[in-house]
Amino acid sequence: MPCGAGAFARVNLQMMATDVQVAVRKVVSVNPATGKLLRQFEPATEADVRAAVARARTAQPGWNDAGVRRRIAVLRSFQGLLHQNKSEVARVITSEVGKPLVEALLTEVLVVLDATRFCIETAYSFLRDQPVPHGNLAMKTKSGRILRQPYGVVGIISPWNYPFSIPATETLAALVTGNAVVLKPSEFTSLAALELARLLWMAGVPEDVFQVVVGDGIAGSALLNSEIDKLIFTGSVATGKRIAQAAAARILPVVLELGGKDPMLVLDDANVEVASSGAVWGAFMNAGEACLSIERCYVHRSLYQQFVETCACKAKQLKVGNGMDSETDVGPMIHERQLRIVESQVKDAVSRGARVLSGGARLEKLGPNFYAPTVLADVTHDMQIMREETFGPVLPVMPFDSDEQAVTLANDSDYGLGASVWTRDRARGEALAKRIQAGTVMINDAVSCFGISEALHGGVKASGLGRSHGHFGLEEMVRVKYLDVDLLGGVKKSWWYGYGEKFKRQMEGLVDMMFARKWTERLRGTLLTVGTFRLKGKL
Ligand code: NAD
Numbered sequence: 320m321p322c323g324a325g326a327f328a329r330v331n332l333q334m335m336a337t338d339v340q341v342a343v344r345k346v347v348s349v350n351p352a353t354g355k356l357l358r359q360f361e362p363a364t365e366a367d368v369r370a371a372v373a374r375a376r377t378a379q380p381g382w383n384d385a386g387v388r389r390r391i392a393v394l395r396s397f398q399g400l401l402h403q404n405k406s407e408v409a410r411v412i413t414s415e416v417g418k419p420l421v422e423a424l425l426t427e428v429l430v431v432l433d434a435t436r437f438c439i440e441t442a443y444s445f446l447r448d449q450p451v452p453h454g455n456l457a458m459k460t461k462s463g464r465i466l467r468q469p470y471g472v473v474g475i476i477s478p479w480n481y482p483f484s485i486p487a488t489e490t491l492a493a494l495v496t497g498n499a500v501v502l503k504p505s506e507f508t509s510l511a512a513l514e515l516a517r518l519l520w521m522a523g524v525p526e527d528v529f530q531v532v533v534g535d536g537i538a539g540s541a542l543l544n545s546e547i548d549k550l551i552f553t554g555s556v557a558t559g560k561r562i563a564q565a566a567a568a569r570i571l572p573v574v575l576e577l578g579g580k581d582p583m584l585v586l587d588d589a590n591v592e593v594a595s596s597g598a599v600w601g602a603f604m605n606a607g608e609a610c611l612s613i614e615r616c617y618v619h620r621s622l623y624q625q626f627v628e629t630c631a632c633k634a635k636q637l638k639v640g641n642g643m644d645s646e647t648d649v650g651p652m653i654h655e656r657q658l659r660i661v662e663s664q665v666k667d668a669v670s671r672g673a674r675v676l677s678g679g680a681r682l683e684k685l686g687p688n689f690y691a692p693t694v695l696a697d698v699t700h701d702m703q704i705m706r707e708e709t710f711g712p713v714l715p716v717m718p719f720d721s722d723e724q725a726v727t728l729a730n731d732s733d734y735g736l737g738a739s740v741w742t743r744d745r746a747r748g749e750a751l752a753k754r755i756q757a758g759t760v761m762i763n764d765a766v767s768c769f770g771i772s773e774a775l776h777g778g779v780k781a782s783g784l785g786r787s788h789g790h791f792g793l794e795e796m797v798r799v800k801y802l803d804v805d806l807l808g809g810v811k812k813s814w815w816y817g818y819g820e821k822f823k824r825q826m827e828g829l830v831d832m833m834f835a836r837k838w839t840e841r842l843r844g845t846l847l848t849v850g851t852f853r854l855k856g857k858l
Contacts (some may be wrong), residue, residue, distance in 0.1 A: 322595070322632030346533050348510045351417040351651040351688045352641040360509055362534035368501070368541035371530045375472045375499035376546065378527035383469055383497035387446050390495050391439050397491075397522035398435040401428065404518065411514050412483050413642040415507070417650035417688070418605050420642055423483075426605070427511075430484040430770050434491055437772035437789070442495040445793050451801070456833055457814070460807045467797040469497035470572075474547035476539045476562075478554045479653055480608045480710075482508030485576075487515050488772075489551045489787055490529065494519075496796040499528045503542045505554075506535040507653060543571075551795070552576065553610075556708075556733075556781045563784075574785030574795050576777060578708040579736030580614045582729040583765060584751065585626060586722065586742040587619035593763070594741040595629040601739070601765035602714035603637060603692045606652050607661075611737040611759075611766045615705055616716040617725050623718040627696045630714060631676035634692040639682055649712060651688035658690050661711030665693060668704040668715065673697055678712070700731060708734070722751060730756045735779035739765040756780060810854070817857035825851040 348357040363371070382390070401408065409423035418426075451463040473493040477486040486502050493500045504512035509531075516531045532538050536558070543550060543565055552562050553576040566573045583601065585594045601613035618626045642650035652658045658681065665679055678693030690712055698705055698715040705715060719725045729738055738757040742748040745762065752760035758778040761768055768774045769788075777786035785795055805812075828847025835841045 322629045322636070346506045346509055346535065348415050348508065349654075350414050351653050352643070352686060354686065357414060358510060360533045362506075363503075363532040363538045363541070365537075365541040368503075368532050368534075368538055369545050371501050371532050372472055372474070372542070372545040372547055374527040375501050375530060378525055379469070379471055379497075379499035382494075382499060382525060382528045387442050387495070387497070390497070391442055393523040394435050394439050394491065394495055397519055397524070398432055398439070400518045400521055401432055401435070405432075408483065408511075408514055408518075410643070412511050413650070415510050416479060416482055416653060417642050419647045419650055420645060422605060423642070426770065427481060427483040430772075431487040431491070433770065434484075434488040434772045434788070438491050438495040438793075441790070441793065445790070446496065446797075448802070457829060460810075461803055461805055463801055463803045466800040466802050467496070467794075468800060469493075470548035470796065470798055471498060472547045473498045473500050473796065474542045474545070474550045475500055475502045476542060476550065476552045476554065477502065477504050477512070479505035479507040480605060480610070482511035483515060484769075485553050486512055488792070489553075490515065490519070492787070492792045493551075493796045494524060494529065496793060498548075498796055500530070501542060501545075501547065502529070502531050503534060503539050504531065506533075509533045540565075547571070549573070549796075551785075551787065553787075559783060574777075574787065575783040576610070576785075576787055577736075577781060577783040578710075578734060579610045579612070579778060579782050580706070580708055580732050580734040581611055581737040581739070581757070581765070582615045582617060582732070582755070583613045584719075584725045584729060584738070584740045584755075585616070585618040585622060586725070586740065586744075586747065586751075587621050588743045588747075589619075589622065589741040590743065591622055591626050591629060595626055595633060597739075597741065597763070597765060598626075598630050598714055598716075599633045599637070599692070603634070603649050603712045604766065606649055606690075607712040608653060608657070608710050609766060611769060612710070613714065613739070613765050614709055615729075615732070616714055617719050617728050618716055619725075620718040620720055623716070627676055627694060627716050630716065631694040634677040634694050634714070637692050639689055639691065640685060649692055651686060652690055652711060653688070655687050657710060658688055661690055661709055661713060664702075664704040664707065664709050664711075665695065665713060668695055668698055668702040671699065671702050673699075673702060673704070673715070700728070706732070722747075726751055726754050730754075733781045736782035737761070737765070737778075739763075758782065758786075811857045813851050813854060813857075815857050817854075819856075822851075 346360040412423040449465040551574045559575045559577040637648040639649045640647040674696045676694040678691030682689040693713045695715040735756045737759045739761045740748040748762040775786045775791040776788040828844040831844025
């Protein structure tokens with residue numbers, strides 16, 4: 320219908336439960352669409368985590384010594400296996416987090432296949448020593464280069480919303496650069512992580528080089544406090560702050576990929592038909608549980624009424640249901656606790672004057688975790704829905720009157736992960752994009768650049784530190800070292816001891832020779848410098 324104008328690695332996989340009411344300490348995977356218990360696990364203890372890290376440490380040098388060509392060959396084999404198993408992997412993901420199968424295929428499996436391609440194509444040249452030509456005349460006998468060496472053991476702590484693509488892209492970058500990895504996946508999505516482990520091991524990654532420790536925050540904290548060399552954390556701002564504090568105490572390098580509250584700016588020349596479809600997809604895909612979801616929508620007042628009505632009409636046409644059904648557009652939320660956050664933010668917005676144009680309620684008939692795609696009009700920055708991360712299927716929209724005001728509104732947030740600008744005028748869009756405080760700004764699309772392996776991913780402000788994906792993601796996995804070779808190794812250096820008045824004058828000459836503005840001073844400096852390299856008198 321048209322709208323508007325236009326394991327723990329060695330976990331016992333046999334262990335099955337018969338009832339969701341399992342002991343509190345167990346880690347359970349539950350299908351959020353049906354409530355069915357998929358599997359339960361013993362969580363890794365602190366000792367298990369320490370042991371996993373110790374095994375990884377022992378195994379890592381062999382993996383590094385195997386060389387980048389060998390590691391690339393293993394990744395190629397992983398890529399082939401993942402491709403062969405694409406439907407099975409997508410089904411595991413959908414059963415554990417509820418997203419439509421097609422989203423599991425595109426935003427998880429395809430993203431990882433492409434990230435593997437990127438690592439295969441890039442790792443060799445990335446790890447090659449990088450010569451550092453330099454312009455310091457006084458040091459001309461020196462030849463330097465940058466080495467990129469693996470950290471050693473990289474800990475990865477990941478969330479549930481992209482339970483395969485997030486840990487996999489980070490893991491691939493860590494492995495190809497020669498690190499061992501210990502992954503602590505979200506307690507809600509252990510199966511997707513174990514699926515990743517199964518394929519990596521089949522491809523030839525040694526079992527101790529990639530390990531999964533299943534567990535909740537306690538296992539995450541144990542990994543943080545273990546003898547890892549770097550931590551890549553993806554999750555909420557609240558947990559990220561705790562991690563940053565603990566990491567600071569021991570100067571552990573961390574990457575923090577945290578929450579977002581991404582703004583969408585619809586300028587007065589935007590195509591309403593296109594932008595409204597983009598808004599609906601960007602806000603409701605993955606049931607709104609994407610870090611890059613559109614969570615705040617600002618529309619020029621001249622388009623506002625038409626835009627909100629079109630979005631509401633489109634939202635009403637979305638089919639909400641079990642992600643296993645290929646007709647489903649929007650699946651369940653991960654659990655009822657997450658749904659209650661959405662419910663409370665919508666309630667707060669309505670109590671302060673927001674209008675519900677579609678949705679705004681649970682879909683109880685479908686199960687406890689389903690929430691209708693919701694379009695809210697007339698929201699303001701006084702409302703929680705415009706200030707706190709919602710992480711659910713809600714599109715809150717408010718009008719603006721000028722580009723200047725739109726940028727101010729976009730930047731009026733603690734977060735700075737992604738943003739989008741919608742316009743027919745590319746130059747105008749790019750000019751605004753440069754002024755928006757975010758790690759990524761897209762023009763005329765949202766969310767999807769997560770699928771570009773060469774693009775970087777990461778945020779500013781409370782959205783985090785460091786980057787994953789692309790060249791910058793590889794850089795996070797290596798220590799850079801400067802290796803300097805003196806080409807006259809048998810000769811004492813002129814700047815070593817042997818100071819005195821004469822040497823001081825020569826050095827003043829050297830500084831003038833290199834940096835004086837007038838050529839006469841330079842010439843005088845050059846003459847004074849003569850003799851500097853006669854090394855008589857050096858200790
Ligand atoms: P979360 O912070 O609750 O948990 C994330 C991970 O941290 C889980 O594995 C959890 O077990 C672990 N954890 C919890 N407490 C811990 C502790 N004290 N020490 C160590 N580990 C601990 O987040 P979540 O609910 O799983 O994920 C949703 C959040 O993740 C959202 O805020 C979302 O925006 C964010 N996210 C960010 C990105 C990004 O790339 N920036 C991507 C996806 C999700």
